[in-house]
Amino acid sequence: MEPPVKPLKPAELAPSDKALVPFVSVDHMMRLIHHIGVEAMLRDLAGYIEADFRRWELFDKTPRVASHSEVGVIELMPTSDGEAYGFKYVNGHPKNTKEGLQTVTAFGLLADVYTGYPVLLTEMTLLTAMRTAATSAMAAKYLAPKGAHCMAMIGNGAQAEFQTLAMKALLGIDSVRLYDIDSRATEKVARNLAGHGLTVVCCDTAEEAIEGAQILTTCTADKQNATILTDNMVGAGVHINAIGGDCPGKTELHRDIVARAEMFVEYPEQTRIEGELQQMPEDHPFTELWQVVSGSAPGRRDAQQVTLFDSVGFAIEDFSALRFVRDRIRGTEYYTDLDLLADPDDPRDLFGMLMRSV
Amino acid sequence: MEPPVKPLKPAELAPSDKALVPFVSVDHMMRLIHHIGVEAMLRDLAGYIEADFRRWELFDKTPRVASHSEVGVIELMPTSDGEAYGFKYVNGHPKNTKEGLQTVTAFGLLADVYTGYPVLLTEMTLLTAMRTAATSAMAAKYLAPKGAHCMAMIGNGAQAEFQTLAMKALLGIDSVRLYDIDSRATEKVARNLAGHGLTVVCCDTAEEAIEGAQILTTCTADKQNATILTDNMVGAGVHINAIGGDCPGKTELHRDIVARAEMFVEYPEQTRIEGELQQMPEDHPFTELWQVVSGSAPGRRDAQQVTLFDSVGFAIEDFSALRFVRDRIRGTEYYTDLDLLADPDDPRDLFGMLMRSV
The missing domain is CATH 3.40.50.720 (NAD(P)-binding Rossmann-like Domain)
Incomplete structure (x- = not known):
């Protein structure tokens, strides 16, 4: 049995909390790094990565999903620890530099495995630079x-x-x-x-x-x-x-x-x-x-x-970095909420939501 | 040889056009649908899907990349026609309805294969409903x-x-x-x-x-x-x-x-x-x-x-829908620009960009 169709109250026309996905822009990421401090963030990030390496075996590990062309590659790197799911979009185009563009750009997403709802969207060009360095230093601690x-x-x-x-x-x-x-x-x-x-x-x-x-x-x-x-x-x-x-x-x-x-x-x-x-x-x-x-x-x-x-x-290093950002933006001003997920009051009434939006 | 390090001019600190990714929120998607008209959009969308079915063979087709849990699934559905690359994030959680959440939420991204740069990020819960119906009607035209x-x-x-x-x-x-x-x-x-x-x-x-x-x-x-x-x-x-x-x-x-x-x-x-x-x-x-x-x-x-x-x-139907949205938001107010891609003036000087952002 499906739940009854509730009458709509005007307040319910606004997106619910879960329909909004926190978004960290490049500008926000730079502010977050300065707020924490570059070295402090590298150290804390290494801690997150180390914690995830410690529970390596429980991760859902798949190879990158790559789409190759003559001039470059676009990859999706997903992984999950059973509670959170993360993926990174990253391209690699060596010829871009000559055209004044980045060789590599990246962004990432973290979602809640239990609901399937995204909980974070973030730039990952800077974040990847930070996590790559943090991983190197974490490895060097042991080696x-x-x-x-x-x-x-x-x-x-x-x-x-x-x-x-x-x-x-x-x-x-x-x-x-x-x-x-x-x-x-x-x-x-x-x-x-x-x-x-x-x-x-x-x-x-x-x-x-x-x-x-x-x-x-x-x-x-x-x-x-x-x-x-x-x-x-x-x-x-x-x-x-x-x-x-x-x-x-x-x-x-x-x-x-x-x-x-x-x-x-x-x-x-x-x-x-x-x-x-x-x-x-x-x-x-x-x-x-x-x-x-x-x-x-x-x-x-x-x-x-x-x-x-x-x-x-x-991918697990990116996952650690996404967890870090999710935890550290709480209560800060270093993100905005994106209206990314349609959220009709009655899940069966997507069309009604559309019609009432005029 | 790499290009010379150009001296930074203040104007170059602002993100370039390519670093900004047009984003279509749920609210913008509803406005776009009303702007075009539901039936007109279904018809035009079917035209895009039909065009892509006609050139089906040239698409890079891969199965969905699925991450299963006991309560649901999170999937990435990528494809490419060699010029554009698209993917959809979609979850399926039947138990969500009982908790007042959507069974399915979705968003999608379109990127330029030549540069690897994303060119569109959009909600896809509404858009998937539209493309599913448009695909059915396109098929029915023939059947x-x-x-x-x-x-x-x-x-x-x-x-x-x-x-x-x-x-x-x-x-x-x-x-x-x-x-x-x-x-x-x-x-x-x-x-x-x-x-x-x-x-x-x-x-x-x-x-x-x-x-x-x-x-x-x-x-x-x-x-x-x-x-x-x-x-x-x-x-x-x-x-x-x-x-x-x-x-x-x-x-x-x-x-x-x-x-x-x-x-x-x-x-x-x-x-x-x-x-x-x-x-x-x-x-x-x-x-x-x-x-x-x-x-x-x-x-x-x-x-x-x-x-x-x-x-x-x-995935190709989603790709058609992403192409449609990219084409139809041009010159409208139905999107905002997201500062998603780090864009240092000198690609090698990501750290310098970060330091100068204070």
Whole structure:
């Protein structure tokens, strides 16, 4: 039996609370980040990501749903923990930069699994930059050598400042050594990091950048298989945080380093296609990062080991970031309500709602 | 080589046009429908859907990406014609009605394949009701007997008025015979259709409703395999428009009718799981509707044939509806611009954009 058709009261013509979806614009996201503080937010975000890695097994994990064209890709990355459902829309169009557009734009949505109603819509270009850096630093907590205080940052694009500040916020690094094939990119990062309490050294070569660094972060935009780091450059005991190899045919490290390092990955099915792992045979050993975080596998075992976080990004990290934003915008002015969901007083009377709206 | 870092001019701090995504709220959608007129919009929408069925083969077709829970499902339905990419978010939670919420809520997005940038975000609960009805009427143009002027509408829920007016707008029916197990639902539809230029007859049984009708539309909400129409009820020459069987285990027609009728489907892979087709053996014959629309297969062949449109809804119909809305909101006030996409002046300087936003 369906419920009786209730007579409409004028007050019920206004959308109900559940019909309104909180929306965080780019402007709101920037305000939220400043309100919390960049480093504090990177640290808190890493906490959310760490909590979700700890309960990794209960997530509904599916590969990205990709729509490829000759010039780029549009992807949907959904996941769910059984209570909340999240997805990210993200494109990748390397040729966009030449046309004054972003290579990557993203937005995301969080919904309530019990009702199916969306509960958050947010920009995710900035948020993805924050979560990628927070994930790297969270991984480095388990993998970097004790007392690591200096990072080499090779590739000084859009991720560089976020990566650096996340390592400062979570590991307490006090200096960063920058290198990029384009010195103007390095100058940009040095300028942006001024006043953030770090010793910033601009280097002319990758070799110079890694001198004395315990954490080597690579985040270059090269589309081809590149060799940002060669084997003889990497000494014992360092942690390599490889961010830039993130699609088929795009890698950053010489095969010999990958072979020698202890490899840690997010979601093997995806890393095998997109990460440094694509250089290795099928049976190459690796550890899933969630196992380290949840205590079922060791992270760094000794001071001599070379560890490698082969990061490609995964839907669960976006999910953590969406949860974080949902929790932190409550009671703030950093969102607006979108009238996104039709909400007739009687669910069967959608047409009546339409007719009465004149 | 990457482009040089341009010095920032204050004017460039404002989001560019491409960073803003037109958003159509529920309120705007209702205004747009009234602006165009319900019947005119159903007719125009059917034209867009027909055009896309005609070029069916060039679409990137993937099954829905579903996330199931004990109480419902959340689905993403993406597709692309190579120039535009669209997806719909839709949930299905039958238990929601008892809690005063919608069983189904939906929104959709259209993006430019060439840049990956979203170009439209819109509510799709109302729009889905419109496109479902428009699709039914478009199919009936090819499948209903010549001169059909009376429709039986069995199941008087949220789709009933839209279905009726679409058949009026596209086929010129002049009367509708209503039946629902809940007479209050029938009264609701009769009330809503008053003044729309149709003879509306409320019936006490399904048998009474189909008397003299050439088009039999079934759209019931029963979750179980139901028998809304039995074989002896269906005479020669009618067209059955079966809308309500739209998930596994949910059908509306007696197997004997399905066996006897000439069956037309949208996307066989999906209909086999969700439609009346799930009652039939694997080799049961059917015709894909796009083949009829594009002229490569016949629709109705003679006045005696019983035709059956086994509708479950498909992503391409949503894509057509998104195209329609994108085209028709141009130059109107029926949308607002959302600041959804981060747009730094220098794509590499996302952090700088964030810092300068204080």
